[in-house]
Amino acid sequence: xxxxxxxxxxxxxxxxxxxxxxxxxxxxxxxxxxxxxxxxxxxxxxxxxxxxxxxxxxxxxxxxxx
Numbered sequence: 124x125x126x127x128x129x130x131x132x133x134x135x136x137x138x139x140x141x142x143x144x145x146x147x148x149x150x151x152x153x154x155x156x157x158x159x160x161x162x163x164x165x166x167x168x169x170x171x172x173x174x175x176x177x178x179x180x181x182x183x184x185x186x187x188x189x
């Protein structure tokens with residue numbers, strides 16, 4: 124799994140951080156998402172997918188990798 128974000132779309136709602144704090148954070152100055160783990164470990168995959176699904180701006184993309 125690989126994670127990418129579209130910072131232009133991010134509205135800083137913070138839902139991703141509440142769901143997957145090991146994978147996502149926010150910049151202090153504007154609240155825009157920061158990806159801490161662009162290729163999260165397997166045990167974080169379900170939470171990462173959930174975080175992407177609840178993102179109100181659809182700014183998080185999850186890419187499956189072999």
